[in-house]
């Protein structure tokens with residue numbers, strides 16, 4: 001007799017349920033799973049009594065999944081199809097809108113002379129209001145902007161600000177006096193949001209102390225009413241301050257002083273999130289590049305955002321920049337390495353060194369329209385020319401690298417405030433300095449490079465104002481005239497035809513030996 005609960009197949013086999021309880025339970029689970037997955041296999045002709053409605057339900061339950069599956073499948077597939085169709089439509093619309101936006105951006109950039117290269121470049125700013133609507137700019141910054149009288153972003157600000165805010169690195173070339181300073185300060189301030197005591201988060205490197213001081217001053221104007229720690233690295237700070245003990249959000253300095261403090265282990269730059277190299281091509285020149293390199297290395301935060309700004313960006317600097325930057329956006333306003341179009345540029349032949357002083361005095365006696373900035377080749381010549389002019393009836397002063405820091409500061413302040421009418425200078429203030437309303441720049445000595453020419457004359461004609469630049473030249477300078485003539489004609493100034501027909505000469509630090517400026521016998 002067959003045991004009641006054993007099938008024919010298992011006859012003669014005694015299954016030890018106790019011993020194989022675990023396996024058995026697994027087997028049971030599997031069985032249940034199987035039926036659940038394959039409901040069609042359930043035998044509905046069971047002899048177990050099932051009430052009619054339950055039977056129906058059961059039938060339904062049995063068939064439901066099958067039907068349900070197909071029904072669900074068909075209804076799901078319709079829904080899925082619809083969603084997919086919608087997605088496709090949206091994608092298409094999205095793509096169309098995306099392309100429309102690209103077209104709008106391209107037109108807008110064309111209108112503002114903005115040239116960009118790189119992938120996925122954020123749209124340029126239409127207005128400062130977009131800083132709030134698109135980028136949630138805090139109201140203190142907008143208030144300070146309005147107080148400074150900034151109504152519309154300049155072209156470099158329109159493009160560089162959204163690029164940096166989107167977390168992209170960039171190198172930018174825009175004319176002198178076109179608002180590059182705010183283009184890099186604004187995104188840093190917006191990203192930092194509030195002051196912190198967790199270490200330095202932004203570093204701005206400038207080639208000279210004067211420019212660093214000016215940038216710090218501009219930055220402080222922008223954070224007015226907000227507690228941010230903006231520090232200008234002075235000689236004293238570099239020597240003695242322990243930055244781990246004092247809060248500093250943004251540090252503005254020459255590379256030399258930062259490098260010095262880092263070496264003295266007084267400065268930890270490992271948390272820096274933003275590094276700006278202002279006047280980048282100057283910073284990459286021999287003598288400075290080693291210090292910049294040390295600072296770049298000390299800023300070891302892997303997510304650091306670096307940016308380079310200048311009015312002149314030679315290809316060699318771009319190449320170098322690319323080696324330290326990741327997926328950077330290149331922004332050029334107008335033509336690369338060109339002078340500001342609001343400056344009227346002139347070339348004046350003076351024959352000899354003697355002729356220069358005569359021409360200068362004559363022009364001052366006919367019409368002196370201060371403030372006037374005069375550039376000479378080196379500090380000795382700056383001293384000589386100043387000594388000639390100081391007894392003339394004009395308020396003149398001088399600035400060069402031999403002067404102590406305080407005297408340099410005073411010279412800049414007096415010129416800024418109008419106390420000084422004529423400032424004799426070396427190239428130490430040729431870059432970045434923003435003296436509002438300089439009416440005329442005189443290149444007493446021919447500049448030693450195209451970049452020097454563009455930056456020197458760029459001290460006038462700033463922020464849309466008009467200005468004048470006069471370049472005196474002697475026989476010794478004639479071979480290099482054509483280079484300046486090219487810059488002049490590119491920015492719409494008249495150049496005599498004979499100058500344009502001169503051969504181009506490679507311009508490498510043209511600093512000829514010149515006769516002394518002094519007319520007084522040596523003591």
Ligand SMILES: Nc1ncnc2c1ncn2[C@@H]1O[C@H](COP(=O)(O)OP(=O)(O)OP(=O)(O)O)[C@@H](O)[C@H]1O
Pocket residue numbers: 149150151152153154157174175176177178179180181182310311431432433434436458462463
């Ligand atoms: N959006 C703006 N509207 C009006 N004025 C502005 C605006 N942005 C900046 N300025 C002003 O323009 C002047 C020149 O700006 P800035 O010094 O930043 O020029 P820059 O491009 O850095 O020049 P450089 O190449 O000589 O360093 C400053 O006086 C600044 O206050």
